[in-house]
């Protein structure tokens with residue numbers, strides 16, 4: 001299967017080919033890839049792509065996967081409607 | 092021996108624009124150092140709105156000149172991708188008679204500088220953003236050439252253009268000392284090397300005061316956390332950025348479909364905190380549901396924070412200093428430094444080359460703080 005057909009980030013439709021191109025350009029941390037490609041910025045916040053990308057960075061840098069930092073996690077853990085937050089804010 | 096004609100500290104949008112403009116002017120051996128990577132500071136955390144509707148002449152001029160550049164930035168910088176400039180305006184809401192009067196004055200000032208802003212009634216504003224709550228505001232001002240740009244890609248465009256012109260970048264490297272001798276710079280020391288140079292540009296964003304102190308230069312700026320959130324993407328439904336100073340909100344739909352929105356925290360401490368709080372989420376949700384009820388139906392997927400680097404009058408310092416020869420600074424943007432990046436780079440270059448500056452630019456000098464006649468203060472901020 002071509003690298004262009006392997007989807008790594010389903011939220012933002014980013015392929016393995018996109019990841020490899022960025023790595024070759026010198027963006028070798030998750031945070032840099034996130035800012036250029038939007039991986040991990042979508043509704044799932046990296047729940048699918050983060051470990052796949054961590055592995056790709058590790059292979060590229062010839063490191064162990066556990067030595068490659070993942071992206072920073074921030075609230076929220078799942079999508080919540082603004083109106084629901086506003087309604088419960090005063091309770 | 093490691094030598095540079097100039098060392099730019101910080102690869103945020105300000106340092107990148109400075110490096111690009113210096114190289115374009117023909118300066119060789121430029122080095123840019125960042126303790127992390129491009130857009131790791133405020134630039135990669137910002138709302139990335141670009142507007143010309145300001146309350147001081149200085150900010151209006153800086154914004155207008157920068158937008159003029161953004162309009163052809165892709166071509167000028169030879170960038171392959173798109174910087175995603177969405178030029179659909181800023182709609183700023185007034186919520187009281189007192190604010191109406193301020194807006195009248197601001198629009199007059201803006202028009203006198205050639206900025207095509209206009210005052211709008213509630214009905215006229217609703218034609219531009221139909222999902223506004225008509226009871227939440229009394230009038231508005233609008234400028235159709237304001238907008239939004241992708242901050243990551245804009246930064247990359249500058250970065251690649253600077254690299255092409257021969258600028259050297261050191262990432263994941265922190266400047267720890269600036270050695271000064273007889274009022275001149277001798278060298279810059281990082282955690283990885285020593286670089287001999289007699290010129291430094293302090294473009295350290297939230298750390299501008301500290302990078303001043305390293306060289307014994309006093310810069311009266313501080314940093315405070317500003318939080319922001321993003322929603323899931325949805326169909327295009329809002330052209331302009333909607334903003335209100337009195338309600339403390341800015342809210343924009345980006346081309347990708349998500350809404351970005353932020354507000355300031357009057358109780359924020361003066362420090363380098365960039366964490367997320369539930370208080371922000373509560374206040375932000377209440378404010379947006381009041382002004383833009385339809386947007387309240389969207390789901391928040393992430394919140395984050397970044398530093399505003401704040402000056403005493405909410406206007407930047409793009410300046411050299413009598414305190415130290417060869418020391419230049421671009422800081423104190425007070426929450427609007429992304430949109431001023433093009434003019435920042437041009438002015439720093441003129442200063443480094445010793446050009447005579449245009450009259451307006453004199454007020455960007457840090458010396459203005461000693462001038463008792465200088466009383467301009469930017470109020471139009473969130």
Ligand SMILES: Cc1cc2nc3c(=O)[nH]c(=O)nc-3n(C[C@H](O)[C@H](O)[C@H](O)COP(=O)(O)OP(=O)(O)OC[C@H]3O[C@@H](n4cnc5c(N)ncnc54)[C@H](O)[C@@H]3O)c2cc1C
Pocket residue numbers: 100101102103104105106124125126127128129130131132133134135136137138139140141264265266267294295296297298302317318319353396397398399421422424425426427428429430431
């Ligand atoms: C939530 C939020 C929303 C905003 N919205 C807008 C907006 O809509 N429009 C707008 O125009 N502006 C906005 N801003 C402001 C804007 O982000 C900043 O004014 C602008 O990005 C400043 O860019 P900079 O290059 O000066 O600083 P930064 O982007 O912070 O870059 C400074 C760099 O210096 C590096 N550095 C610091 N110290 C050292 C050291 N000792 N050695 C090496 N490197 C060092 C840092 O790593 C960093 O990369 C917003 C800011 C925030 C936080």
